[in-house]
Amino acid sequence: MTEIFRRGEKMMTYIPILLAVLLGSQGQAKVADSDAVKLLQKYVQINTVTTSDLTKAVDFWKQLAAEDNLPISVHEYTPGYPVVIIKWAGTDDSLDSIMLNSHMDVVPAAMSDGWTYDPFSGHLDTNGDIYGRGTQDMKSVSIQYYMALRRLKANNIPLLRNVYMTLMPDEELGAENGMIPFLKSQEFLDMNVGLELDEGTSYPIPFIPVFYQDKVVWQIRVDCYGISAHGSTFPTTDSTATGKCNNVINRFFQFRDEQYALYGKAAQDNAGGYTSINLNRINAGTADNVIPSHVSLVFDMRLGNTVDTEEFDATLHKWISEAGENITLTYILKNQQSPATYTNTTTPYWTAITTAAASAGVIVAPILPPGSTDARHVRNAGYPAYGVSPMPSTELLLHSVNERLNKNTFTKGISFYEKVIKNLANVPGSATAQNPVAYLYKTAE
Ligand SMILES: [Zn+2]
Incomplete structure (x- = not known):
């Protein structure tokens, strides 16, 4: 040629x-x-x-x-x-x-x-x-x-x-x-x-x-597993999949608010100073009167350009383990910085x-x-x-x-x-x- x-x-x-x-x-x-x-x-x-x-x-x-x-x-x-x-x-x-x-x-x-x-x-x-x-x-x-x-x-x-x-x-x-x-x-x-x-x-x-x-894209799926039972029963919050995922969401949204404050202060030409995070999918439930045994969440994150990715990965796992038992974290996308x-x-x-x-x-x-x-x-x-x-x-x-x-x-x-x-x-x-x-x-x- x-x-x-x-x-x-x-x-x-x-x-x-x-x-x-x-x-x-x-x-x-x-x-x-x-x-x-x-x-x-x-x-x-x-x-x-x-x-x-x-x-x-x-x-x-x-x-x-x-x-x-x-x-x-x-x-x-x-x-x-x-x-x-x-x-x-x-x-x-x-x-x-x-x-x-x-x-x-x-x-x-x-x-x-x-x-x-x-x-x-x-x-x-x-x-x-x-x-x-x-x-x-x-x-x-x-x-x-x-x-x-x-x-x-x-x-x-x-x-x-x-x-x-x-x-x-x-x-x-x-x-x-x-x-x-x-x-x-x-x-x-x-x-x-x-x-x-x-x-x-x-x-x-x-x-x-x-x-x-460019900012690094990370997408994760969090799966929470818990007691499944009739909708009329009343198990403890932390034993249910929804209760566990609620803990995950609260922790991640606390982080989101912190990052949002940084975003508000960031210069127009530098989106590297903050990590954006959004909860973009929630999947759960089989019927209106059944407590679901499984709830799945998908978060999309764009990491700040000074974020140490190994440290951030460890932090995510820590938050997941603090949210309760039988919760798993799976990476859908994990780009290198x-x-x-x-x-x-x-x-x-x-x-x-x-x-x-x-x-x-x-x-x-x-x-x-x-x-x-x-x-x-x-x-x-x-x-x-x-x-x-x-x-x-x-x-x-x-x-x-x-x-x-x-x-x-x-x-x-x-x-x-x-x-x-x-x-x-x-x-x-x-x-x-x-x-x-x-x-x-x-x-x-
Ligand atoms: Zn394009």
């Missing part, structure tokens, strides 16, 4: 004039803003709700790659969950590459939720808003990456480093079938990644946040991004978000990663009803990425560390 592409590249450098003549206005049209909007609409129209068949999305990328004569490969680490890699070759294959990641999957959406337009229509209204699931999270970014790279190529701007676009499945459900196995694959190793870009978020003010660390990527001028990738932003006339600043993205897995694997989605002055509608993005914000984002990718791909080899892990630091032990 690579070889074929290199040959193609050489040809391209010899005949740019001929190509320009051949393509004419068609070549220009391929990088026009209106075409980018149409492409986003087309991509949104492909329903890629996490568990659905992604074949059409893969075909969409295959067709684009064919149009631009780019090597594309598709890998399934879990059957039915394709990972797509598209390569834009740089001139120095020996240097660490830039990985532009996005996920193909989206969270569910239906008209019955209250959408004004079909969430899979990509409807463009008279205000210039493009409606649809994925317009913010994060099909817009995939198209922006692609159009930015297309423009760089059309303008004959060389890339020193290889640039890879990777398109993941299964991000929304935790990446067990996407990013996690991909990071362990030979294909990933072969890419020789130096930096990964991933998703960020929209922001209501004229500002683009850059995520440098992810390191952070440096955001200072000693990191040439950071400088490349901030310089690009300044020349595009936009403000960027580092933020630690309350949620998490695929980038946490990348950092855990030892590679620096930044999360950025250029959607300033935009209502936060990720996962929401009427998710939409204004076409002007969308097309400005293409220009932003054009500058960012150009800078990142041209960071000289002498400027970067031997091992990209040098750009990571731990915030908790």
